[in-house]
Structure formats: structure tokens, C-alpha cells
Amino acid sequence: MMKHFKKGGIHPDPCKITAGGAVRRVESPAIVNVMLSQSIGAPARAVVKPGQAVNRGELIAEASGFVSSPIHSPVNGIVKKLEPVRDAQGIWRPAVVIEREEVGSDEDGRHKESDCPDSISAEEIIRKVGDMGVVGAGGATFPTRVKLSVPDGKKVDFVLLNGAECEPYLTCDDTLMRRKPIEILRGMRYIMKATGASRGIVGIEANKPQAIAAMRDAADRYPEIEVDVLRTAYPQGSEKQLIEALTGRRVPAGRLPLDVGVIVDNVATAYNVMEAVELDKPVIERLVTVTGPALTSPGDFLVPVGTPISTLIEAAGGLPDNTGKIIAGGPMMGRAVSNPDAPSVKGMSGVLVLPMEMSRREEAKACIRCGACVRACPMGLEPYLLMTYGERDMDEEARAADVLSCLECGSCSYVCPSARPILDYIRLSRTRLRSKK
Amino acid sequence: MDTEITKNLNISLSPHIHTGRTTRGIMLDVVIALVPALLISIWVFGADALFTICTCVASCVLTEWLINKYMLRRTVTITDCSALITGLLLAFNLPSILPWWMAVIGSVVAVGVGKMSFGGLGTNIWNPALVGRVFLLISFPAAMTTWPTEIASGIDSVSGATASTGATALHYLNHPDVTPNYLGMAVGQMNGSLGEVGAFALLIGLGYLLIKRVVTWHIPVSILASAAFFSWLFGGYPLADLLAGGLMLGACFMATDYVTSPITGKGKLIFGCMIGLITIIIRRWGAYPEGVSFAILLMNSFVPLINRYCRPKRF
Numbered sequence: 246m247m248k249h250f251k252k253g254g255i256h257p258d259p260c261k262i263t264a265g266g267a268v269r270r271v272e273s274p275a276i277v278n279v280m281l282s283q284s285i286g287a288p289a290r291a292v293v294k295p296g297q298a299v300n301r302g303e304l305i306a307e308a309s310g311f312v313s314s315p316i317h318s319p320v321n322g323i324v325k326k327l328e329p330v331r332d333a334q335g336i337w338r339p340a341v342v343i344e345r346e347e348v349g350s351d352e353d354g355r356h357k358e359s360d361c362p363d364s365i366s367a368e369e370i371i372r373k374v375g376d377m378g379v380v381g382a383g384g385a386t387f388p389t390r391v392k393l394s395v396p397d398g399k400k401v402d403f404v405l406l407n408g409a410e411c412e413p414y415l416t417c418d419d420t421l422m423r424r425k426p427i428e429i430l431r432g433m434r435y436i437m438k439a440t441g442a443s444r445g446i447v448g449i450e451a452n453k454p455q456a457i458a459a460m461r462d463a464a465d466r467y468p469e470i471e472v473d474v475l476r477t478a479y480p481q482g483s484e485k486q487l488i489e490a491l492t493g494r495r496v497p498a499g500r501l502p503l504d505v506g507v508i509v510d511n512v513a514t515a516y517n518v519m520e521a522v523e524l525d526k527p528v529i530e531r532l533v534t535v536t537g538p539a540l541t542s543p544g545d546f547l548v549p550v551g552t553p554i555s556t557l558i559e560a561a562g563g564l565p566d567n568t569g570k571i572i573a574g575g576p577m578m579g580r581a582v583s584n585p586d587a588p589s590v591k592g593m594s595g596v597l598v599l600p601m602e603m604s605r606r607e608e609a610k611a612c613i614r615c616g617a618c619v620r621a622c623p624m625g626l627e628p629y630l631l632m633t634y635g636e637r638d639m640d641e642e643a644r645a646a647d648v649l650s651c652l653e654c655g656s657c658s659y660v661c662p663s664a665r666p667i668l669d670y671i672r673l674s675r676t677r678l679r680s681k682k
Numbered sequence: 683m684d685t686e687i688t689k690n691l692n693i694s695l696s697p698h699i700h701t702g703r704t705t706r707g708i709m710l711d712v713v714i715a716l717v718p719a720l721l722i723s724i725w726v727f728g729a730d731a732l733f734t735i736c737t738c739v740a741s742c743v744l745t746e747w748l749i750n751k752y753m754l755r756r757t758v759t760i761t762d763c764s765a766l767i768t769g770l771l772l773a774f775n776l777p778s779i780l781p782w783w784m785a786v787i788g789s790v791v792a793v794g795v796g797k798m799s800f801g802g803l804g805t806n807i808w809n810p811a812l813v814g815r816v817f818l819l820i821s822f823p824a825a826m827t828t829w830p831t832e833i834a835s836g837i838d839s840v841s842g843a844t845a846s847t848g849a850t851a852l853h854y855l856n857h858p859d860v861t862p863n864y865l866g867m868a869v870g871q872m873n874g875s876l877g878e879v880g881a882f883a884l885l886i887g888l889g890y891l892l893i894k895r896v897v898t899w900h901i902p903v904s905i906l907a908s909a910a911f912f913s914w915l916f917g918g919y920p921l922a923d924l925l926a927g928g929l930m931l932g933a934c935f936m937a938t939d940y941v942t943s944p945i946t947g948k949g950k951l952i953f954g955c956m957i958g959l960i961t962i963i964i965r966r967w968g969a970y971p972e973g974v975s976f977a978i979l980l981m982n983s984f985v986p987l988i989n990r991y992c993r994p995k996r997f
Contacts, residue, residue: 252997255701495997564687564688566687568687569691576697576699577698578696578697579698580696581693581695581698583691599698601692603698604692605692606694606700607704611759611805612804613941614941615940619945627993629945647996655697656697658697659697659701661700662701662703662708664700669695672695
């Protein structure tokens with residue numbers, strides 16, 4: 246019995262060309278730029294000074310508020326300077342620039358096995374998850390410590406792990422589930438312990454049979470954890486849609502999963518939780534899918550934080566001549582890259598290189614009121630109407646039409662036969678409304 | 683990495699991929715769906731039918747081109763193929779022997795008044811082809827109800843003895859003593875406007891549109907079901923009402939026009955049921971023998987209201 250969300254959704258070509266391939270390791274460059282803002286919330290505050298030697302995994306910036314997350318050095322080296330670096334969108338943001346020591350010195354020497362993880366307390370798990378800089382690895386980069394700190398009076402019944410990976414092209418979660426199923430489930434159990442949840446469900450889309458088999462095999466030893474198959478549909482991995490599919494519960498507009506007793510984490514986040522708790526290992530590397538129809542050697546790469554996007558593309562065979570667009574993330578929700586030399590960050594799950602013919606939008610035509618966007622919207626909104634409100638600055642009308650519950654999943658723009666920039670204008674309304682608050 | 687390629691990267695907001703389905707592609711699907719009915723009309727009415735169709739299509743496309751080019755002075759939009767469909771549908775609503783200049787006037791009104799005066803495709807309130815047809819019906823009532831006395835499919839299964847008067851299938855509706863020949867009506871052995879004569883061919887076209895997911899079942903099914911129900915309720919021949927006149931054409935191709943029909947399934951059902959009811963009321967008690975065009979146009983006017991009250995359920 247395949248589970249799925251009930252309303253809307255689309256079925257883009259999965260294009261999982263890198264599925265089942267080997268994981269290759271990418272080396273950090275000689276100069277590593279580590280961004281200080283790698284999570285939602287306040288940027289981390291640097292605690293190192295120029296000239297200071299740092300080890301791989303050493304704290305270089307601390308959390309600067311409740312919703313904030315510390316940053317650790319991905320390499321052994323010397324801090325050169327603290328200065329802004331251009332991010333993937335070309336915006337200058339504070340960073341720590343580290344000159345790496347001789348090649349081959351980045352060993353995991355200082356990480357130790359923890360003695361008895363099963364006896365660890367909830368507080369200890371939350372502290373370690375916070376100290377090791379674990380953030381949502383699915384792309385939202387919400388500090389996991391905050392998510393695990395359940396406020397008094399709230400009860401968590403379910404911890405859900407998101408292994409849907411519904412974005413076309415991306416395969417890093419698939420690869421992680423195939424290779425590290427037991428580690429992911431151990432991380433899941435720490436999350437369950439920290440939040441007091443008694444049941445855990447892992448949701449995986451049906452187009453990843455090997456990941457499902459591996460995870461089910463690993464889940465055999467834990468009676469409180471089940472692995473459910475999800476129908477392949479976008480946006481199956483969206484938080485509210487995943488909760489509906491796996492538990493039948495609906496998160497009301499403007500509320501959090503916690504309000505219906507659920508916590509959702511990405512499978513890669515659970516893996517990072519395991520590393521943080523058992524190995525005291527901070528988040529300094531992650532799996533990144535580097536893919537595209539014209540790349541000669543696409544695949545999943547183990548990438549230290551701070552590795553330039555351009556280095557990843559080189560590792561995947563180099564930039565094809567007809568490249569028209571580079572995307573950080575997947576094709577549905579990822580962001581176009583204007584600066585390929587920008588360093589990778591904790592939330593970057595993929596680099597997608599699209600050829601010129603796939604990188605331009607069609608010219609927008611008149612809306613023919615076909616209703617395709619309304620049928621595709623997983624939130625039951627009327628995107629064609631919201632676009633008109635956005636175009637005409639009718640923000641209060643847009644608010645009344647629930648523009649603020651839009652997921653920005655892009656299903657409306659994807660299906661529009663007139664290629665109208667529906668989501669662009671919805672974002673405009675949302676941005677204006679949020680800045681008014 | 684600093685090359686000619688990275689200097690010229692395209693930057694846009696997500697999503698970065700698209701279905702590939704286009705407005706033009708949808709319109710061409712509708713044209714394909716109209717082909718069976720078009721062939722039937724040529725079989726029944728011969729070269730007259732082809733001539734009327736060509737006249738309407740050419741004048742509709744030309745009207746849109748001229749208005750874009752010389753009145754609105756904007757990019758020409760005829761490549762979206764919507765004027766082509768308006769022309770085809772208008773021709774389907776005309777008698778094959780209508781004088782050519784009337785067909786031209788109808789086309790100019792359909793595209794010029796029915797569509798372009800509102801701003802072009804997507805902004806019109808009423809189905810353009812029906813605006814053209816009703817304009818002609820009111821202006822030239824005699825010519826619009828004069829049918830060829832001989833049709834190529836041989837027996838006129840409807841009028842039988844009264845073939846010389848050129849009665850259409852609607853004849854039954856007011857002559858309950860004549861037993862209708864349903865099979866003949868379904869395959870084109872009857873008189874009427876070009877696109878009214880082959881219910882079966884229209885249904886094949888509808889099947890194509892449903893398979894290609896160009897339209898949903900809501901509007902055609904609700905119109906036909908509601909018309910049959912009210913025909914039965916008011917003591918008529920439900921099957922004759924379905925097969926006769928423009929009901930099948932209206933249900934499959936005119937009322938399903940995206941621009942002038944409601945967005946949600948619930949809205950479409952209300953829209954369709956009301957069209958069925960109004961059609962039967964006009965046929966029974968109205969001054970005109972046929973009511974499909976008026977019923978659709980009337981309900982077109984209510985579409986904004988229906989859309990307002992039939993919103994999709996929020997998550």
C-alpha cells in the first residue's frame with residue numbers, strides 16, 4: 246500500500262541519472278572559504294583570529310542566538326582572514342578564510358567513539374546536536390537543536406524521516422540510505438529519544454527500491470521504527486505533505502508539525518545527528534549530487550563544507566560548452582548560481598548543470614484559465630489568481646486568498662501551458678507581506 | 683572558474699524545469715479532436731461545408747492579425763491557434779449554404795467583438811464563436827435556419843417526408859408523433875449546422891480530449907446528464923434532445939472552452955447542469971427552436987461568480 250498526499254502535485258521526469266553510482270571524495274582547495282551563515286537564523290560569530298591554527302572539526306564560529314548554529318573548520322590549516330566572500334548568488338557575506346595545510350593532512354584523528362550511546366540523556370543529545378552544528382540537511386537548514394528542544398506542554402508522537410527525495414535529478418539521500426541505513430536509524434533513535442517520541446516512520450518514494458530494501462533490512466532490529474513506501478510525486482518531501490501521507494495528520498495553516506505531535510527530519514540530518522552524538526563529529530562535509538544531462542561524469546560526492554561549486558563541477562567532468570544555467574539544489578526549488586566560485590554550504594544537496602536549451606523560460610503568454618495550476622497546487626490555492634494579485638500589488642487580497650500558506654514548491658509554474666511566472670509574483674506578494682509585519 | 687560560459691549564465695527563480703506543455707499544443711489538440719466531426723460535415727454537406735469552414739477560419743485568423751497589427755499595435759498572437767479554433771467552431775455552428783459574406787461578418791464579430799475587444803485570448807467573457815453565431819442568428823434569422831434540401835448522406839433520418847423544408851433534428855422536439863431514428867442521428871444522417879450532424883464523431887473528439895487531459899469530464903457529462911434529465915422531466919425524448927441540434931457540439935467543444943468556463947470541478951458541474959436546464963427550457967418553451975448557444979452564453983456570464991463561490995478546498 247503506497248502512501249501519498251491527497252491534494253495536487255505533479256509528476257516531473259525523475260532524471261535520477263546518478264542513482265546507484267559510486268561515492269567519490271572531493272578534496273578541499275588550498276584556500277577554503279567557510280561561510281558564517283549556513284543556517285536559518287542569526288549568522289554564527291567567529292571565535293578565531295587571523296594567524297590562528299585550526300584543526301579539522303574545530304569550532305571556528307559559535308551560535309549567536311537561539312536560532313543559530315555553530316560552524317567548524319573543514320580542514321587543518323591557518324586562519325588567514327575574516328572577511329566577506331561572495332555567495333552563490335553573488336552577495337557578499339561574512340566568512341572565515343582558511344589556508345589549508347599540506348594535502349593529505351585532513352584525517353579524522355581527533356574524533357573518538359562514544360562509550361555508551363544508548364544510556365545518553367535527552368539533554369545530552371540536544372547539547373551535542375547543537376554543539377556539532379547540525380542543521381536541516383534537506384535544504385531548509387533549520388538548526389536541529391531548536392527542533393529537538395520540544396517546549397513544555399507539547400508532546401511528540403512521531404518522528405518522521407524524509408527519504409522521499411522528490412526533487413528530480415538529486416540522488417544523495419538515496420545513496421546515503423543505500424550505504425548507511427543503520428547509521429541513519431541510530432540517528433533517528435537519538436532524535437526520538439531527545440523528543441520523547443515513541444514511534445518513527447521513514448518515508449521513501451517508490452522509485453528508490455534499493456534504498457527501501459536497505460532501510461527495511463536495517464529497521465528489522467527496531468520494532469518502534471517502520472519504513473513506508475511513498476508514491477512518486479512532487480512535492481512528496483514537503484513537510485506538511487509528508488506528515489499527511491505517513492500519519493494522516495494535517496498541519497493547519499500557520500502551525501508547526503509539533504502542533505500535531507510530529508517532528509520531521511531529513512535522512513541526512515539523522516545521519517549527522519548520529520555522527521554528532523556517537524563520534525562528536527561536527528557537520529563539516531556532506532553528500533552532494535553533481536549532475537546534469539551534459540556532464541561527462543556526474544555522481545554523488547562527499548564534499549567538505551567550503552568547497553567551491555566550480556571544483557565540484559570539475560570533479561564531475563568539467564563545465565560542458567553549452568551550459569546555460571547552474572543550480573544549487575534541485576530543479577524545482579534550487580537557486581540559480583551566478584558565482585560558480587562560491588563555497589558549498591551545509592544545506593547544499595546538489596549542483597545541477599543545465600544546457601542552454603533547458604535553461605531559458607518560454608515567453609509568457611496570456612492566462613487561458615485552464616486551471617492546471619489550481620489542480621497542481623498541493624495547498625489547494627488558486628495560483629493564477631495569486632499571480633494577478635502579485636502583479637497588481639493587491640497584497641491584502643493575496644493574504645485573504647492564503648498566499649502565506651504557499652510552499653513555493655513551483656508546481657504551478659511547472660504546469661502552466663502559457664509559461665507564466667506564477668511563483669515569481671506569488672513570492673513578490675509573500676515578501677511584501679512579510680516585510681510589513 | 684571565470685569563462686565566457688560562467689559570465690553568461692542564465693539566472694532565474696525556481697522552478698527551473700517545465701512540463702513542455704504549451705497553450706499552442708493544447709489548441710492543436712482541440713483542432714485534432716475536431717477532425718472527425720469536420721470529416722462528417724464534409725461527407726454530409728459536401729464542398730459547401732469545406733467552403734464555409736475555410737471562409738470562417740481564414741476570416742477569423744485575418745481579423746485577429748489585423749486587430750493586433752493595426753489597432754492594438756502589439757505582437758501578433760495568431761500563432762497560439764485560438765483564432766483557428768474559433769473559426770472552426772463558428773463554421774460548425776452555421777448552415778453549409780449560408781452566404782459567404784455572412785460567414786465573414788460572423789467571423790469578424792466572433793474574433794473582433796467576442797475576443798479582441800476584451801483584450802484577446804484569456805480575457806473574454808463569452809465564447810467568441812457563439813458570440814459570432816448568435817449575432818448572425820439575430821441579424822439573419824432566415825438564412826441561419828435554411829438548410830440544404832438534399833444532403834449527401836442520403837436519407838435524412840429526421841425529417842423524412844418533410845425533407846424539402848429542410849427541417850433539422852430539432853423537428854422532433856415539437857412533433858412528438860414522429861418516432862426519431864436515433865442511430866441515423868448519431869452518425870450524420872440528419873440535417874442541421876455543420877458540426878451538429880455527427881454526434882458520434884463529436885464524442886470521438888471528446889474522447890481524444892479526455893485522454894490527452896485537455897478537458898475534464900465535468901462539463902460534458904453534467905451538460906448531457908442534466909439535459910437528458912430535464913428533457914425526461916418535461917416529457918420530451920431525452921435521447922433525441924441529446925443527439926439533436928447543437929447540444930453535443932456545445933457540451934464537447936463550446937462549453938469546455940477554458941477561458942469561459944469555471945476553474946474547479948464543482949464549479950464546472952454547476953455550470954454544466956445549468957446549461958443543460960436552460961437548453962431544455964428554451965427548446966420547450968422558447969421562441970427559438972435551439973437554446974444551446976444562449977444557454978452557454980448565459981452561463982459564461984456567471985463564470986466569475988461561480989469561480990468566486992467554488993474555490994478549491996485549502997490544505
